Structure formats: structure tokens, C-alpha cells
Amino acid sequence: MYDFERVFSVRDAFPMILTREQIAGIAALARLELTPSEFPVYQESLSRIIDFVGALDACDTTDVVPMAHPLAGLSQRLRPDVVTEEDHHEQYQPNAPLTAAGLYLVPKVIE
């Protein structure tokens, strides 16, 4: 078993950083329906993860440019502005839960 308590100061008693209301807010933003029994589970584990990643605070990053891409020297490639995709909807739509006349059907959005 990796002896993580010796490497990281992960505590048994850690602060419950996130409230139940915050978990509800995050779930709403992420469009995830949670069951009542899932709330305490995610409240505890997300608090624990946020506590754990708090270890980054101690690292001095003054004047360090954030890295968004592992091959930092490379720039994003451009391609000629030409049509490369054909119409594949007949091939793609069999995977859709609900279609009619080539359209994807969803519940009414505008009243």
C-alpha cells in the first residue's frame, strides 16, 4: 500500500470545504441529477480532493506562464478554408435516441 500519509499531509480529519448547497450548485452547472444518497458522498470526496490539490498553494509560481499544451513550442496548425466533410446524417442518426424526418427530436425548449 502506498504510504501517502508520509508523502502528503493528507489528514483523516479534513475540512468539509464544500457545503451541500455548493454540491447542488456544481451538479446543476454540470447538468447532473444526483440522488439524495449521492450528496454526502460527493460533498466528502470533493472536499477531500480540493483539500488535496491545495498542496499547490505552497508552490511559488510567480512569473510562471501557465502551460496549456505539452508541446509548448508548437503553434496551432491552420488548414485551407475548404469543405472537407460531406453530409453523413443518414449514417449518424441511427445512433440518436429520437429522430423524425432527418431531425433530432428533443423536448420542447421554447414555450
Add this chain to the structure above:
Amino acid sequence: MSDFHRNTLTQLAAGLRARRFSSVELVSAFLERIEASQRSLNAFVSVTREEALTAARAADRALGAGAGGALTGVPIAHKDIFCTQGVRTTCGSRMLDNFISPYDATVVAKLKAAGAVMLGKTNMDEFAMGSSNETSYYGPVRNPWNPQLVPGGSSGGSAAAVAARLVPGATATDTGGSIRQPAALCGITGMKPTYGRVSRYGMIAFASSLDQGGVLTVSAADAALLLREIAGFDANDSTSVAREVPDYPALLEQPVAGLKIGLLREFFDEGLDRENERCVREALKVFEGLGAQLTEVSLPHLPLSVPVYYVVAPAECSSNLARYDGVRFGHRCENPRDVNDMYRRTRGEGFGAEVKRRIMTGTYVLSAGYYDAYYLKAQRVRALINADFIRAFESVDVLMGPTTPTPAFAIGAKTADPITMYLNDIYTIGANLAGLPAISVPCGFVQQLPVGLQIVGPHFSEARVLNAAHAFQRATDWHTRVPQGYA
């Protein structure tokens, strides 16, 4: 019973070309092994018997006509994260339980073009989020060395399948160690190339700045053969790198005398199991015996790689998995009241617990007010870790250390606490953050369980990494060990 499974992929490819046996014979023998072990190992989500036999017959015709590519007729399996045209592609999730991919991933298309025959799709942690294969909607994969233990993850199905010789090689992906960690825990070879070396097109996205496709095989020579076929520029992947692919198999035999090996001080930390450490140190002595020079190097920011990863990977995951909305493909809940109810219940039902945990973690660290404190901070520390690696490679050719802190652990042992599970990847995540090529090779046993040696090289040094791994496998026979019952 045939003994095809006692041969390496390289030997099987040569045997097919010499027409010593047919692809149909080979494919049938491996299909039998897959079917016989499915109940005990659960390594596959789908077995494509009919498609495989059809492809094998075509391969035999091509070989008979003197045609065919490097892998014509060779059986392989694909991790179920790679899209396969006309074949169910689940990514280990209920969300994609009914998804039949309308196209092939570039890796799949390239292997098809080289003549390889797909036998099926391997089990995996849901959306590649896990280190034990326990988050799969299709149940855990079992380790062929001991069925009570995990095979590692997320490419646990591919690793178990190769370890049990159900296929001679399989594709896999590595976001934080998902090729190397299961390779170590199953006693096989696992190669993660440089970020951008292998196309991500059609490889279902988890964390796009970290995800990289690679291979699981018995030997480094087999990995070299498969990597040569799947590597290369692809216009369909915006981060694919236009750079010539070396002939990896042809470069395997270079001597390692004079190779400068850096021992990562941070990898031999307090958390490393002493017996694991003993195996790795023995392996380093083998390299010394071959004339390599060992020096200790330090990457001071490396211990922060796990916390960096658990900000960056969930952030990218929460964006990538926003596409699962129940509209165009995948699961949709029953009788939605309105569109928001459809999104929420579709995603609540379609995703498993670990995937939801990561989506929510990512949503939190990207939300207004926390973005600078967590996400940008993590990307800054990531830059420091990357700079540590680049500095280290100014004085050494490769870095070596353990792949994992311990051998395989029991199913259920680490599911209660996510942090304990995340720390399985403490030695592998660094290579993903910096986009470096890395391999895990078997280097010994602790209580009848395999241990992995990790070799990390500078960007695009796959040939050197494979060469070092191959030299080690010429000098040792750990990679030839097969679990009892599968020999």
C-alpha cells in the same frame, strides 16, 4: 490445443508471411482463448468473432497472392475507447452502451490498413477514469496473475488480455498512466508515445492535453512493430505532429553502452514498497552491466504532479463530457419533462460514480472565482514540472524508476477513498503532464506478482526508449513469464 500464444507478435507476423500457418488458424485459436477466459477475466466488452474470421480469410487471400502489409493476418484487440466502424464502442460506460460507431479511429484504420485483424474490444475503466478497471459499467477485469486482484487501469482489459496471451498485442490509451500502470501490474510491456505522435482522432476524449494512444504487448520489439504502424501525422487531429516516423523495429538493436540513465530521486520516495524498489534496483544493475552510466537526478516539482493532474484532468474532462446530452447519440432518460430534465437525468443515469466525481471536480475548478486559484495555478505548476524534465534531459538520455509504488492490489481495496486510488499513478503522471514518451517493462516479481520498470525519454525519443527496453529484455526473461493457467 495450438501453441500460437507462446509466440510473440513479431514471430506470428513473420510466420504468417512465411505461410507456416494461416490467419484463420491463428485467429480461431486466439478467439478460443478469449471465449474460454471471458468468465474468469472479463477482459472483453465485445468479441467480434464473425468480423474477425472474415478479415482473417481476406488476409489469407492477400498473403497467398504475395501481397499484404507488416501485420497482415495478425490478431489484435482494441481498447473500447477507440471508435470502430459498425462495431459497438462503449468506452466502458452505460452512456455509450448502445453506440455503434459510424467511423474508424485513425489508430484503428491504420492497423486495418497494415492488415491486422481485430478480435474484439477490451474492457476499461469508464471513460478511462480509473486505475483499477473497477469503474467499468461492464464489471471489473481480473488480474490473470491472481483473480482476486485488479489488473490496473484504465486499460485493464487490454493488459489482462495480453498477459493471459488472449491476443499477442492490443491498443490502449494513457492519460495519467493508463498504459504503463496496468502493464506493470500484469507483467507486460506498455508504451505511451510522445503527445502528438499518435492521432487522437476517434479516440474518445477524456483530457485532451494529456490523452495519448499507445500499445500493450509482450515485448518491446512487438511494441516497436505496432507503434511504427499507428504513429504519424493525421490532419484530423489538431495536435498531431508532422514529423517523420522512424523505423522503430530497425533501431532496436543499438547497444546501450554509454547510455546515460538518470535515476529519479523523487521516484524512490517514502511511498515506494521496499520489495518493488529491490526489483527496480536489480534492473538498474542489469543496465550497468550492459555499460550504461547511472546518475541520480532530482525533479523538485515532480511530487506535485498528482495534485496538478487532479485539477487539469477533471477540468478537461468536464468540458469534453459535456457532449453527452442525450440528443445525438448515447443514453437518454425515459419521459423527460423538459430539456433540462433530459440533460440532468440522462447524465445522472448514464455516468458512473467516478465519472460524475471528476465532472463535478472539473466544473468546480473552472467555475468563476476558482479558475485562477485552481486551474491556472495547476497549469503554472505543470510548466515547472515540464521545465524540470527538460533540464534533466540536458544531462541524461533517459530517466528510470518504478512504474508503480506497489504490485497489484485487491479488488475493492481502494474504492472507498479516491485520493488513495489517485496515488497509484504518482510515478506515471509526470510523463503525461510533460507529454513525454515512456514505457513500462517487467523487471521482477514480489510475492508472485509482477513489478514494472519505467523508462522515460525526451520528446519524440520513442526509438531510444524502445531500444533501452529491448536491450533489457535481451538480458532478462521477466517479460516471457506467463501467469499460471495461461502458459
